[in-house]
Amino acid sequence: MPAMQPTEDTASETTPAQRFGAVVHEAARRAGYDLTPGSGGRLALARDTGMSASAVGRMLRGETLPRPSQFQRIAQVVHLDLHELLVRGGVISEESANDLPRGVRSPITPEEALDAWGVTHPMIRKFLLASIAQAIGLQQESERGSFPPDENRGGGAVHMQR
Template identity: 40%
Template sequence: MRSMEERKAVARRFGDLVTRLARERGIAVESGAGGRQELARKLDINVSMVSRALDGDVLPQIWQFARWAKVLNYPLRNLMVESGVIAAEDWPEDGTPVVPSVTSPSQPLTPEAAADAWQITNPIIRRGLIASIENALAMQAEENGQSGVNGGAAARG
């Protein structure tokens, strides 16, 4: 798990990278120039979150990284690796991203391990994430013709 200082450094690297990319694409992201509002509209998030990300104060939600990459016309892998969100070895150039190893490779990833890997520590957010994953597993098991409870538990390991 990363320290608070490491998380802040990653947020600053992300902010520096997306600021550079936006400027290279002709988006004036200086405060009051209108580019932050443009990005907020394209990203479908509020301008305050855009400003905080550009300033290196916060990282986007995990599901928002793909939007940033698309809006900035930049490969998602490069965005995440160059900013330090994910290590290059965790997303090989010719492969798909992997969640950092938090369980035995032979064991399926559990909802709890996913929350740990994504550094979700707020108890309310964590419970919501785990419940959502468990619900999705049960729904998938039901769709696959398995018992929702047993199928979900089997899928979780």
Template identity: 50%
Template sequence: MSGRQAQARRAGAYLTTVATEAGYDVRPRQGGRAQLAALTGLSLTTISRTLDGKTLPLPSQLTTWATVLDLDHRRLLVETGHIPEQRGTQDANREANSAPLSPDEAMDAWGITDPIIRKTLSGTIVQAIRLQEELDSSDELRAVVGGA
């Protein structure tokens, strides 16, 4: 079994457990899978393949699962093997300290591994941060000049 298959099974087992605990009967043809499909906007096939451990959900899909099942998104990423336990703990501590994520930390949390995508996204994030800082500076200047 490949690492990805094992991760898909791990994710399916965890999501089956938390969905059942949330009150969904996710056994085949019991209605819980259809309810989850309707609530998440994912297809019934995607829900079934995910719960059966045949398909590894994307991080963006896990965000939807977390919202519907009222779960902590980071915990869900850890439990489904998208980020390691230590990573989840560091991120939880970072959130408590309100420190911003670096572009690399954000891409790691989102599961973006392709080097070309990472380079492109990192440049875009850095540019967006600079633009925001410029806007914030000009707002502060206007507030000072307008208040004088």
């Protein structure tokens, strides 16, 4: 039997855990997590997904898959659609993913929003993506309780200058 030639898509030669780990690793890096050893990015990813640091490490190394209950939160944190995460990660096939109800899809990514809005200028995209990333970070701080309380809560009126 002739030796198998390497191809660009070596997905058939990897386990689902390895594929999933590679997809999450790349998406997390693009989402701003520095996953180099000692950088704190893995701990931040663990905190943001609600997983233990050791579970995140095993997932990123392709040793294990996370619990199914964690897939949605992982997709949100790394800015991937749940459908895309599960298919690209090798957890489900494209065919079986088509059977999923539309409600299991994650919100669109900031990049997808800019595409949908027709924002194509590179500098404007960069500015808006940075602003969105900052807003998401502030929202996460707020959810963890480490952000000052919303001064407008409690019935206070918001006044805007024209």
